[in-house]
Amino acid sequence: MINSSHWVQLYSVQARLKFLNLHVYTVFMLVIQDLVKKYGDFTAVDHLSIALQPGEIFGLLGPNGAGKTSTIATIVSLEEPTSGSVKVFGFEVADSPKKVKSLLGYVPQEIVNHGYFSVEEILKFHSGYFGRLNNKKQIHFLLERLGLMPHKDKKVKHLSGGMKRRLLIAKALVHKPKLLLLDEPTAGVDIELRNSLWEFVRELRDSGVTILLTTHYLEEAEALCDRVGILHQGRLQKVGPTKELIQDLTFRRVQIKTNLSAEDLKKVKGEYSLMGSTLNFKIPSEESLGALLAKTGLPLEAILDISIQEGSLEEAFLNILGRA
Amino acid sequence: MKQKPSSDNFSHLRWNPFLSLLWREIRRYLKVVFQTVMTPLVNSALYLLIFGVSLGSSIQLQSGIPYLAFLIPGLVMMACLNNAFQNASSSIVSGKFSGDVEDWKVVPLSPSQIVWALSFGGLIRGLMVAALTFLVGQVFMKVEIGEYLGIHSPMTLLFFLMIGGLAFAKIGLIAAFYAKTFDQMSAIGAFVITPLIFLGGVFFSLENLSEFWQNVSLYNPMLYFINGVRYAVLGQTDVPLVKSIVVSCLSLVAFHAAAYYSVKNGRFQRW
Numbered sequence: 001m002i003n004s005s006h007w008v009q010l011y012s013v014q015a016r017l018k019f020l021n022l023h024v025y026t027v028f029m030l031v032i033q034d035l036v037k038k039y040g041d042f043t044a045v046d047h048l049s050i051a052l053q054p055g056e057i058f059g060l061l062g063p064n065g066a067g068k069t070s071t072i073a074t075i076v077s078l079e080e081p082t083s084g085s086v087k088v089f090g091f092e093v094a095d096s097p098k099k100v101k102s103l104l105g106y107v108p109q110e111i112v113n114h115g116y117f118s119v120e121e122i123l124k125f126h127s128g129y130f131g132r133l134n135n136k137k138q139i140h141f142l143l144e145r146l147g148l149m150p151h152k153d154k155k156v157k158h159l160s161g162g163m164k165r166r167l168l169i170a171k172a173l174v175h176k177p178k179l180l181l182l183d184e185p186t187a188g189v190d191i192e193l194r195n196s197l198w199e200f201v202r203e204l205r206d207s208g209v210t211i212l213l214t215t216h217y218l219e220e221a222e223a224l225c226d227r228v229g230i231l232h233q234g235r236l237q238k239v240g241p242t243k244e245l246i247q248d249l250t251f252r253r254v255q256i257k258t259n260l261s262a263e264d265l266k267k268v269k270g271e272y273s274l275m276g277s278t279l280n281f282k283i284p285s286e287e288s289l290g291a292l293l294a295k296t297g298l299p300l301e302a303i304l305d306i307s308i309q310e311g312s313l314e315e316a317f318l319n320i321l322g323r324a
Numbered sequence: 325m326k327q328k329p330s331s332d333n334f335s336h337l338r339w340n341p342f343l344s345l346l347w348r349e350i351r352r353y354l355k356v357v358f359q360t361v362m363t364p365l366v367n368s369a370l371y372l373l374i375f376g377v378s379l380g381s382s383i384q385l386q387s388g389i390p391y392l393a394f395l396i397p398g399l400v401m402m403a404c405l406n407n408a409f410q411n412a413s414s415s416i417v418s419g420k421f422s423g424d425v426e427d428w429k430v431v432p433l434s435p436s437q438i439v440w441a442l443s444f445g446g447l448i449r450g451l452m453v454a455a456l457t458f459l460v461g462q463v464f465m466k467v468e469i470g471e472y473l474g475i476h477s478p479m480t481l482l483f484f485l486m487i488g489g490l491a492f493a494k495i496g497l498i499a500a501f502y503a504k505t506f507d508q509m510s511a512i513g514a515f516v517i518t519p520l521i522f523l524g525g526v527f528f529s530l531e532n533l534s535e536f537w538q539n540v541s542l543y544n545p546m547l548y549f550i551n552g553v554r555y556a557v558l559g560q561t562d563v564p565l566v567k568s569i570v571v572s573c574l575s576l577v578a579f580h581a582a583a584y585y586s587v588k589n590g591r592f593q594r595w
């Protein structure tokens with residue numbers, strides 16, 4: 001039997017672990033286990049497993065065709081998993097579709113056009129689908145917050161691309177979901193709007209919403225996500241806290257122009273490629289220039305010029321995919 | 325530790341999503357009320373003019389009822405069926421095109437709720453156009469025959485209009501989920517629905533057909549819908565009332581089952 005003092009102990013263990021920056025959660029917002037999604041013979045998602053902790057932004061990162069949208073489609077019941085399990089808040093999607101759907105907000109990748117209705121009407125109907133018939137307060141909050149208030153009586157076809165995207169986000173939030181799924185939320189959005197959407201997503205996270213977003217922009221993942229999983233050809237290649245992943249995977253390029261002869265160049269230690277009398281190094285991003293120079297044993301007077309190029313995330317990404 | 329939400333949090337999902345979708349359906353055709361309600365009226369008026377008035381004077385029915393009076397209940401039911409079908413199918417087809425129906429799969433609307441919301445949405449439009457058609461028919465009656473057409477049994481009339489409207493909205497839904505393009509959708513209308521309605525006895529009485537065609541017509545469920553309405557208005561019909569009621573109800577059940585299946589297994593993805 002577990003009595004209350006055991007729970008107290010458990011809590012204190014949890015608290016201590018938290019203090020050590022090790023979070024232990026008993027309920028995951030979203031648990032995907034061994035998910036497989038096939039279209040005919042083609043496998044779009046291949047034994048994917050991830051678990052989202054409450055209140056985090058998790059980024060599913062991958063190039064076009066990686067299987068991001070297919071994964072999201074199984075969470076929102078647009079596609080049935082070929083095998084595996086998807087649980088939201090402990091409810092299996094296939095077993096309790098209504099409950100799961102009522103807890104989810106979903107922003108599709110493609111813009112929806114809604115022929116007949118104005119922005120405000122669309123939000124009212126959408127709110128009604130979630131059982132909330134009188135939801136003016138939340139609807140007006142979202143219209144205001146997303147800058148759609150001046151456009152609330154316009155039909156969707158008269159909105160700009162950015163406004164349409166904001167409408168999709170407002171729709172996904174009318175019922176105050178606990179879990180928000182954003183499929184490429186800033187694809188085709190200009191920089192200013194993108195930044196303000198990022199800001200809003202962070203705000204949502206801070207108010208307790210758990211967020212799964214997909215993106216093929218590394219920059220977006222870096223700016224927003226607490227953790228990322230890298231998806232390629234349906235398989236999860238790597239998963240971890242964003243910062244660590246970036247550190248582990250990015251390189252700096254250091255170019256050292258020397259006045260050394262071919263003979264002397266041969267004596268330089270380390271891994272590099274040669275272009276004339278210029279040495280090209282690739283070093284982990286946390287390694288310092290001093291350490292590199294010390295390692296090579298290059299005499300200072302032999303160095304004519306040094307240029308450093310920070311490795312791009314793009315490159316890191318390609319690294320992982322290349323290795324996969 | 326987080327708690328799972330308790331199940332009583334979900335009671336608002338019982339009726340509200342259905343009511344919302346139904347209201348959306350009704351709002352949708354009210355927005356374009358001229359096309360959705362007035363246009364079919366023009367059709368009915370033309371039929372009344374051409375068949376009821378100009379050709380009708382040369383048609384003799386054995387029952388002795390003026391052809392115009394015979395035609396009106398048929399046109400009323402045709403208006404109801406056509407519009408119920410149109411409404412459900414064009415709502416889904418345009419929704420598939422815009423990506424709207426994808427929403428229905430993602431929000432907590434169950435397949436039954438979707439089917440019933442579209443059925444009632446279609447029915448209400450069908451009833452509106454049917455009522456207006458009846459009014460226009462009355463004008464023709466007054467002008468041509470000099471008296472209005474009475475309704476023999478209003479409850480029976482409402483019953484058949486409701487069963488027929490619901491059934492045809494469901495057929496519209498099935499067709500729209502099945503169709504993969506706009507062209508396929510209009511082909512279903514032209515090759516299946518219109519012939520079924522026309523051959524269901526809108527314009528003619530079974531007694532005017534040869535025995536062979538009479539037997540063929542008996543397999544057309546529309547015959548029972550239309551004759552049910554004709555009985556309700558005129559008090560006489562080619563088909564026994566009980567048979568009309570039984571066949572209509574059975575077709576409604578069958579169409580509902582098929583519609584439920586279409587929504588449950590149909591594709592909601594965009595075109």
Ligand SMILES: Nc1ncnc2c1ncn2[C@@H]1O[C@H](COP(=O)(O)OP(=O)(O)O)[C@@H](O)[C@H]1O
Pocket residue numbers: 039042044062063064065066067068069070071
């Ligand atoms: N309905 C479908 N039928 C067949 N293949 C599909 C379908 N949807 C997606 N795919 C394929 O599955 C793969 C993954 O697609 P998707 O999940 O959309 O990737 P992403 O969102 O990461 O770009 C792609 O190769 C795509 O062509």
Ligand SMILES: [Mg+2]
Pocket residue numbers: 068069070109183184
């Ligand atoms: Mg995608």
